[in-house]
Amino acid sequence: MSSEKSTAADDRRFETLSVTYGEEPDLSNGVGDVTSPIHLASTYTVEGIDMDTALEDLDPEADEFLYTRLSNPTRHAVEKRIAALEGGDHAMAFASGTSAVVSTVMAAVEPGDHVVAFEDLYGGTNTMLKELFRDRLNVAVDFVDATDPENVRAATTEETALLWMETPTNPLLRLCDIEAMAAVADECDALLGVDNTFMGPYFQRPLELGADVVVHSTTKYINGHSDSLGGVAVLSDDEYAREIGFLQQVGMGNVMAPFDAYMVLRGMKTLPLRMAQHETNAAEVAAYLESHDRVSAVHYPGLDSHPQHDLADDQMDGHGGVLSFELDGGLDAVERFVAALEEFTLAVSLGGVESLIEHPASMTHSPLPAEERAELGITDSLLRVSVGVEHPKDLVADLERGFEAMVAGEGSATDAEADAPEASPGDD
Template identity: 35%
Template sequence: MREDRLALTHVGEHQSDYLNAVTPPVFLNSLHIFEDMDGYLNNGKTGAYVYGRVANPTVHILEEKVAALEQGCTAVAFASGMAATSAAILAVCKAGSHIICMRDVYGPVKGILNGYFIPKMNMTVSYWDGRDLGELEGLICDETDMILLESPATFVFCAVDIRGVAKIAKEHGIRTYIDNTYCTPIYQKPLTMGIDIVMHTMSKYIGGHSDIIGGILAVKDEELGNVLKGNIRAWFGGIIGPMEAWLAIRGLRTLNLRVERHQQTAMAVAEFLESHPKVTRVFYSGLASHPQAELIGTQQTGHTGLLSFIVKGTAEQAKNLVDSLKVFEIGCSWGGFESLALCPLYAASGEELDFLGLGEEGRSMIRIHCGLEGADVLIEDLKQAFERI
């Protein structure tokens, strides 16, 4: 879309404010000074910058861009994706709140719910498979304040009916949150479908070069945005650093071009894997064989570079296949220029595998990120690795 391209390249930038430099500078200062006491005392009314823990000019440019991309009114940048997620929960919930969390969300999100919010803040959490809206409604109680989503979800890339969940939540006065890192704002805009808070881990596609850690939240509700920025982030001190914000701005310049190439490569690789005799199943939201292809077509306009597949064999054979790859490197993140492979559930407990609905075959799952090396290069690498098992 034209608006997206303009947001990536121009929104939030005012060259006349910094000597007409085509690229905005990195404001590394911790402090801003004032000409007189009246200016200092009125900074809340004028929106002037005061202290780096609260706001920073470079960070603000990044926030303006992401807010525009997500079609929200406000975006708030944090030092990591988990800092952003934690801030969203703190902004919405209180001691004793009930949260409904999609079963397949990012593992550390479940970790902080189970390890901190439940024991320390007396919250309760119900886990939901993300598919049955009737089951979702059945989990709602008087204390339910928030629903946490991710779509497509980690590992098996199942999709959530975003509009359906948002409708149910609004009927009950419940806030909704979604991790939109996989699709990026280029291929999915949850705020336009009724979601309250959208989160991106910026170490992935927004950064795009595997050189930053950061997270960002986007909202349509100005009051909620003020709570996230003026209260939660300022009080807890979770703002992203200006250098990381500048690198994220750099990453945004080419986001639409990169995700298109990631998608092209991943589609070719997924189709290759789907036809391979040593593969049992392929999980990729772009495949026509995806069981939720119809739903995905109503809320995503594209797909990116992450997918999983299950090797027809033992967990040890899957591990050996990963070790045999020469172009794919072994690493836990994704979304950068490089291709990565991992057996994410190789050492998982039986309880975790059952929780994810995969069973023992989940140990033979390989997750890959298709980088920018080209589909022909990656397919050849997979071919030679398959020949070794």
Template identity: 50%
Template structure:
């Protein structure tokens, strides 16, 4: 398919065909793992298709970067060694000491730690505002200083929803860029660039890879000048995705659409079960009509995702007991793999924000609902909640 034809194709078609044409010599339909650090040159400075050194570019990574960009509807993609490496590179490419960033008030703990302990020491200030409230974000902006408005939607782990079109308007009014962490929603369920965002961030460790066997990150933009700055910093800092890691994420992306449908189906079944369970005091899921972000999520997401959080009636100890009591759900950090995971955010993924304004409830349990048989997941939760 031509690039123009591919740009008009459906998501699953782009996921399979973007970024790579079958090898003209062998006909291989899957990109090879180019395990090389350097490339023969056609004379001094005569690069072969732009490749000279694999920190600067590698064909396997190029295939991933083009695929990620195609799936987000952007023109430029960048693959990194981790999601946090992507975030740090973005900050260095867009901010200088004295600048300011607005973060969501329930940001992922790793993102908060990056800004609070690393970027702040470099001279980048930050403040927090609920990403679900554009007016609160506007109030948190410092005129002339704020360079980035950062939003996660849904957020981790409270699954709050930000109105991306409204937030883009607020950020652009102040001369700032809107950065959207699209890890939870994925490019299959949500397209932030089409809603006005300037940068999309992914931890490709999660749904993009999808099999809990790789760590990676990505940025996607649709502005050539911004892409040039990011590309320069990606090469200069060097926290790039290795060829095998890039290949694993590419493999995962080919089935992202199929997997997300099953993740969503199973999550909806889990939510319905938890809502009727006497040990559960609150179920948090954007697909529920009572969720405060339900209407916005319905407008900007095609479905409501595979992440579910809930609070238990028995407080923190019961939450810990539930996390320790499952057999199909694996107790572990991360998310977005084919297997279901359960965790206690307050003691695990969000321990770094304990004692701050971003601290999460102690009775909160977070689920990454996998693609197992739904009935097995429900029986497992029922046992852990004391129903068996």
């Protein structure tokens, strides 16, 4: 994939940038750390009083630091590396993926503006757009089926300031055509934001396809070890970057902590290796599930059966490590299935080296009303899987264990019904 891919940073390949970019050893202190130290200081010494230097004039590139909320050497290394991997000029690292989304959207809109969003978004983003931006900040929000660009075009108005997309979506792995979305955004003079958390820059780089800004929950694949919370926004427009940076540092002060930044730097060193194995394993798990007679549907862009498989091949360099599937059974069957698993842990989140499974209707998408979940296709029998880097044969064997428990439970229920005494004519 990306062994032949260079980024906007320089002519080095993705794999090289992921290990070293932004973290060059500093010999000026006589130590020369190979990896960036964790800079925990909350404030920094300045050389003297300078009436001509404002806060916004500080340049972290020149090692000018004043206060960690404004800039921190460890966080700055993260920002430089992720910007290089996504091919952007600017990156701002936040305390969470949610805070990255909030700040990015807030920097793009003002009261009276209009947002068009993919209807199949992460439940937290969906709720945020409704309850924060629509209900409190007077920003109109329309959710549409963005698998068809014409639906997005038809939803735009003269007030549309932002198109907000996830691709693939959470949890149904639906895609939107990023280049087509960029064209629609240009037509209505709006910005295009893309949440790239599911693919990461190894498999998809939306800025290259016309997006104005890309966000990630670094908690997921960017860090990759389920032990750090964070988010990032990446873009190239200087003015938009200043607006997001103001919210990050001053407006809300919601910055990535130094220790989390250190963990993300460490995680990115193995990003290409991990992503390749995630995809290999997910492809094998998806093929197994699609062939199982107790699975009614599998949602994974790498399958030929995915309705947007060709689009996935066109705009992505791989298909990722997340999939979802529908069990042929009710909620009781789902509960028996997940309870029997030993390798897949029942937990929210994704993108770590360990395999996780979650039930969207009762977990990540529980904030959505039941009728809205039904409209989106999030049924009680839907399960989402983040396929880790374990041996795929062990993961398939674990899923088989779940199916065996599901079927055994159905047999027990049938036996119990058969053993139940017949009701007498006088019984109610």
